[in-house]
Amino acid sequence: MKKVLLFLIDSMMTDVLRNCLNKGKTPALQFFYQHGQLIEDxxxxxxxxxxxxxxxxxxxxxxxxxxxxxxxWYDPREQKIVNYINGAETVLTLGLVQCLRNALFEMNNRHLSSEVQTIHEVLEENGFTSGSINVIAHRGLQSYNVRPSFLLDAATGFSLSGVTSGPSIFSLGTLVKPAIFREVPWSVSQSLAASLGINDRYAIDVLIEVVKSGMQPDFTLIYLPDNDHKLHQAYRLAEEHLAQVDEQLVRFLNTFDSWEQALQQNVFILVSDHGQTLIGRTDEHNVNLDRLLADYAIHPLGKDDVQGDELVICNNERMAYLYPLREHLLSQLVELLSAERRIDLVAWKDGPWVNVLNGGKALAFCRGGSDVDQYGAAWTVNGAWEVLDLRLDERGKISFDSYPDALSRLYGALFSQDGPLIVITAAPGYEFVSEHMPTHLGEGSHGSLHKQDSLVPLLIAGSKRPLARPARLVDLKSYVLQEITSQTALV
Ligand SMILES: [Zn+2]
Structure with missing residues (x-):
């Protein structure tokens, strides 16, 4: 039975991948491309x-x-801003210990809803085995003690120990190591972030050990983060960055007798988590939210509660969540934000409705109704369709261009929490800045609903079953489950 390997390559982009394939810069990705299906969007x-x-x-x-x-994002129950480990720059800016505790324990143990099942939980409840290497979201059926190295533990005030969960093969850098095979060595290097082992080389080291151990699970998800950090710092070298990811894939393929053998034994799926948008060089391309909203009492990062504050800003680079803490502020904020030409979309909830403004035009939509989109979701849509660049395809379904799967995705963000919140996205070429957040003038950034950030390449090799089009990242879970269960009697 074939195993499934899913590589999540941070910020891999279709145009960069295409250029690399044309120029022969990425032999491993070329091999998968020649033996599989490339979905570019x-x-x-x-x-x-x-x-x-x-x-x-x-x-x-x-x-x-x-x-x-x-x-x-802002947790109103705890009255605090939650941020997760996501790239060295964020970790260093927002505080290593807080980010690590959020990512290690809070996201998987508390924030991730118990109403949904992870792919690891589904597989292992049904008698299959599952694995996760360096992926921040990793909830599974097994409990693990997080054991930071002594130096890291000491440097973080001995606050990183605890219990988290994962699938039966679970690795999270140097914090949680798979116990069934030889430990993959990693030396404590100069920086704390580097010593965590959340990088491409370490992930591939672990993967090689997993396969060599003879205990490779039916499914393994592997996170390769380096491409993202490099694009934030040197966007113009995008092809070189992807070529370096490819070197790690080559290193893995070379551990087999032949690359063909790797493909006989495994289905390879390679997907990106998002694209990146090139930000303009001048200061004007930083949309400074602290300055724009200076008339309001903005909750300062790190303050223990929101007493006396009027507004919480949670900056996700080219997207931001804004939380008005007093009821009458929402309409004022919407008016102020929608007058800023460097802001693309302003969206907020009103009961079951999502309201969206773009360039002075308005649209409202809610779930249920006679307007069906190309993914089969039913909506009622009122107002100017150009706000979200909605169209009707030849089958009479709502289709998308500038904002892919716009209705479900915008709804998904706004209804991820109860209570009032406003979603804003930056116009192409711009990003939001606020207290302590990094800026990327002249480099890559992401977070928005726009297709530049939202369409990613997906490469599948070694499977006989094509993935249905139009493809979405949320459909990969069922694709993998079918791939694994269809090979056994337990369909
Ligand atoms: Zn990033």
Whole structure:
């Protein structure tokens, strides 16, 4: 029976992949391309940030069902901002310990809804085995003690120990190591973030050990983050960055007698979590939310409660969640934000309705009704369809262009939480900045609903079954489950 390997390559983009394939820069990806199916326009999740995407990938649901709103969001019950480990720059900016505790324990143990099942839980409840290497969202049936190295533990005030869950093969950098085979060595290097082992080389080291051990699970999800960090710092070198990811894939393929043998034994699925948008070089391309909303008492990052505050800003690069803490503020904020030309979409909830403004035009939609989109979801849509660039296809279904799967994805973000919140996205070429958040002038950034951030390549090799089009990242869970269960009597 073939195993399934799903590689999540952070910020892999279709045009970059195409250029690399044409120039012969990525031999492993070339091999998969020649032996499989390339879908160039797979739709990912909104916000286009790794944390929310990971949760959707393993649950097959948008955030309105899995309840992890994004990389950064506000928890009104705890009166605090939640942020997850997602790239070195965020970890270092927002505080390593807090990010690690959120990612290690809070996301998987508390935030990720118990109403949804992860792919690991479904597989292992049905007698299959599952694995997760360096993926932040990893809830499974097994409990694991997190054991940071002594130096890391000491450096973080001995606050990282605890219990988290995962599938039966589970690795999270140097914090949780698979116990069934030889430990993969990783030296504590100069920086704390590097010592965590959340990088491509370490993930592939672990994967090689998993396969060599003879205990490779039926399904393994492997997260390769390096491409994202590099694009944020040097967007112009995108092809070189992807070529370096490919070097790691080559290293894995070379552990087999031949690459063909790897394909005989495994189905390879390679997908990206989101794209990136090139941000303009000048300061004007930073939409400074603290400045724009300076008339309001903005909750300062790190403050223990929201006493006296009027507004919480949760910045997800090219998208932001805004939480008005007093009822009358919502309409004022919407008016102010929609007058800013560098903001693309302004959206908020009104009962079951989602209201959206774009360029002075308005649209409202809610679930249920006679308007059916190309993914089969039913809606009632009122107002100007150009707000979300909605069209009607030849079958009379709502189709999308500038904002892929716009209705379900925007709904998913707004209904990921109860209570009032406003979603804003930055116009192409712009990103939001706020207190302590990194900026990427002249480099890549992401987070928005726009197709530049939202359409990703998906490569499947070694399977006889094509993935149905139009493809979405949330449909990969059922594809993998069918791939595994269809090979056995337990269909
Ligand atoms: Zn990123």
């Amino acid at each position: 797979c739709v990912t999740v909104f916000p286009t940030m790794t944390a929310s995407v990971d949760c959707s990938l393993i649950t097959g649901e948008y955030p309105d069902r899995h309840k992890v709103p994004g990389l950064v």
